[in-house]
Amino acid sequence: MRYVPLPVPVMPNVFVGTLLLLAWLGWESYRAPETWWAPGDLSRAHADVGSCLHCHQPFKGAVSRNCVACHGETQIVRTASPDVAAAHIEVLRRKGNCLACHTEHRGVLAPITIGALHNPHGEFIFRATGARTCGVCHIISPEGGPPSLRDNQPVRQLLEQGKGAHRRGRMADCLRCHAGGVTEVGQDGNDR
Amino acid sequence: MNSLGARARLVTMVAAFVVGAAFGMEWLLSLGEGAEFGHTRSGHLLGWVGLMVLLPVFIYPLKKRYAPEAPRRGWLQPWFRVHMMAGILGPVLILIHAGAHFHALVPVLALIALALVTVSGIVGQTIHSLAVRQLNQEWRELHEQGLPEGEIQERLAERAAQEETFRFWQLVHAPVTIPFVALTLLHIIGALFFGGW
Numbered sequence: 001m002r003y004v005p006l007p008v009p010v011m012p013n014v015f016v017g018t019l020l021l022l023a024w025l026g027w028e029s030y031r032a033p034e035t036w037w038a039p040g041d042l043s044r045a046h047a048d049v050g051s052c053l054h055c056h057q058p059f060k061g062a063v064s065r066n067c068v069a070c071h072g073e074t075q076i077v078r079t080a081s082p083d084v085a086a087a088h089i090e091v092l093r094r095k096g097n098c099l100a101c102h103t104e105h106r107g108v109l110a111p112i113t114i115g116a117l118h119n120p121h122g123e124f125i126f127r128a129t130g131a132r133t134c135g136v137c138h139i140i141s142p143e144g145g146p147p148s149l150r151d152n153q154p155v156r157q158l159l160e161q162g163k164g165a166h167r168r169g170r171m172a173d174c175l176r177c178h179a180g181g182v183t184e185v186g187q188d189g190n191d192r
Numbered sequence: 193m194n195s196l197g198a199r200a201r202l203v204t205m206v207a208a209f210v211v212g213a214a215f216g217m218e219w220l221l222s223l224g225e226g227a228e229f230g231h232t233r234s235g236h237l238l239g240w241v242g243l244m245v246l247l248p249v250f251i252y253p254l255k256k257r258y259a260p261e262a263p264r265r266g267w268l269q270p271w272f273r274v275h276m277m278a279g280i281l282g283p284v285l286i287l288i289h290a291g292a293h294f295h296a297l298v299p300v301l302a303l304i305a306l307a308l309v310t311v312s313g314i315v316g317q318t319i320h321s322l323a324v325r326q327l328n329q330e331w332r333e334l335h336e337q338g339l340p341e342g343e344i345q346e347r348l349a350e351r352a353a354q355e356e357t358f359r360f361w362q363l364v365h366a367p368v369t370i371p372f373v374a375l376t377l378l379h380i381i382g383a384l385f386f387g388g389w
Contacts, residue, residue, distance in 0.1 A: 006362060014367040018374050025298065025378065036297045037382050039231060052386065061388030103227055105295075 040105040043112045044132060055104070067098040081139060124178065129154050199318055207314065214284055218291030230289050231387070239289040239383075243376070246282030249275050253366070276317060283310045299379045305372035312364040319361070327351055 029036045033052050042049060049055065054069075055062045076088045091098070102112050109123055111134075119125070119134060131137060137155050138147035149155055158166045221229040229235040252275035255268060283306055294300050327348055334344045 006366060010363065010367055011370075014370050018371045021371060022374055022378070029298075037386060038296055039228065039293065040295050056386050057388075058385055059388060061386065106227070 038105050040110075041108050042104060043106070043110055044108050044126075045112055046104060047108070062099060062104070064096070064098040067102075068092060071098075081135065083139070084135065128178070129158060196319065196322055199322060203314060203318055207311070210284060211287060214287035215292040218288050221288070222291065228291055228293055230291055230293070235289055236383075236387075238285055242282050242285030242289055243380075245278055245285055248278045249282065251275070276313075279310060279313055283307075298375065298382055302372065302375035302379045305368050305375055308364055308368045309372055312361040312368070316359075316361040316365055319359075323352070 025036065034042070037052070046055075055066050057063045057066065071088075073089055073092060076085045076092075080088065090096075101114055103114055104112055106112070109119070111119070126132065129137065131154060134147070137150055137152075137158070139150055218229050221232075221234070225232050230239065252268070252271040255271055286303070286306060290299065290303055330351060331344060331348060334347060339347075
């Protein structure tokens with residue numbers, strides 16, 4: 001059967017088109033690198049990170065040195081519970097690898113700790129309480145096991161306002177009062 | 193055309209099954225990992241293996257272009273088999289490496305280009321093999337009717353010309369290879385830049 005070659009102008013035009021595509025990708029990568037290169041959205045914890053190179057070192061990946069630039073001992077002691085802080089300070093002092101336990105680019109609501117517990121409350125709980133992490137309301141043991149509730153102001157407020165609805169085993173009923181995602185519920189149980 | 197339609201349905205079903213199976217396997221391999229399979233060490237390795245398997249597909253078109261005596265000597269046919277085998281196996285391995293994740297647009301574009309090249313190749317091979325089979329059948333029938341060789345060749349040339357009208361796939365198969373190679377190189381450079389060696 002006769003071999004039919006492609007029309008002569010096809011390949012040069014494809015070359016030019018590919019060069020234009022690469023130039024456009026270069027420009028777009030400069031404008032929105034996460035869209036073009038990241039395997040997923042950053043978590044809520046790192047949503048304010050402005051540049052890929054805050055965490056990534058060229059041709060070395062995300063390196064612990066860059067994590068520690070923001071999450072040093074002082075910051076950890078100030079923001080984490082004593083048990084979580086102690087576990088992290090131990091890792092920092094022996095210059096351990098942050099990526100052994102932590103990950104990123106798995107979505108805005110995804111946990112950044114590998115093997116972390118699943119959030120059964122959904123995005124709504126963060127909006128309703130103003131919390132940014134699970135650790136605001138829960139004590140999460142580094143050894144694993146189910147998390148326990150903290151005795152602090154956000155938790156006390158949640159328990160008081162729910163009049164029993166926010167207790168263990170009752171949280172699944174949240175949409176009975178919070179239908180449509182309303183955060184404020186009136187005295188009579190209606191949203192306002 | 194009926195046999196073409198039947199074969200097209202079969203090829204489509206097999207292709208859909210293979211794509212589903214590859215994505216399913218990636219999902220299974222991701223279970224229990226801290227990340228998607230493509231971002232694990234094994235996932236990276238599979239990406240490299242897929243690329244290595246894919247590379248021999250270029251031998252056939254290069255030989256066809258730069259060794260015009262190849263068809264006469266008969267050593268083009270084995271490379272065409274390599275072209276087809278590697279052109280199926282390589283993309284399957286790369287599909288497992290990629291999984292059904294479509295966030296980063298550079299690898300997504302590379303995957304789309306790979307899909308276009310692979311699908312157009314399969315379409316081309318399907319049309320071509322059917323046409324060759326029909327030509328052989330027609331040649332036998334005309335021979336049995338006792339027609340002179342000159343007339344047989346004339347009639348077969350008409351049939352071959354009809355097959356050539358189905359060669360629209362060629363306008364995709366070879367040209368899209370160029371953006372595919374460029375996007376794949378870009379993906380590899382980006383993966384190494386952001387993910388390290």
